[in-house]
Amino acid sequence: MTLPSSDTPLYNHSxxxxxxxxxxxxxxxDPAExxxxRIAKPxxxxxxxxxxxQLTVRYLEVGGEAIQRSFKYLLSRQDVEDAIFSGP
Structure with a gap:
């Protein structure tokens, strides 16, 4: 499967x-939900x-508490990827 270009807003992704x-x-x-x-990095x-x-990310156990951020689907996949997967 080929994804749309990375500058495509998430709402244009199936x-x-x-x-x-x-x-x-x-x-x-999660097979139940x-x-x-879930993702685990070092x-x-x-x-x-x-x-x-929107896509919501909740970073767990960051300095003893969770950090939550939300990203509207109007953002490009690359912008969301850069924001989420670089960590909290």
């Missing part, structure tokens, strides 16, 4: 495209939620 993109980033889908994805862990109008 659900399978978004799922492929998240998998390529190293995320794993299909809208929830320095941080996060949960990502595909909501109706």
């Amino acid at each position: 659900l399978p495209d978004l799922e492929t993109w998240l998998t390529e980033q190293g995320c794993e889908q 299909l809208h929830c994805w 320095a941080w862990k996060a949960e990502l939620y595909l909501d109706v109008d």
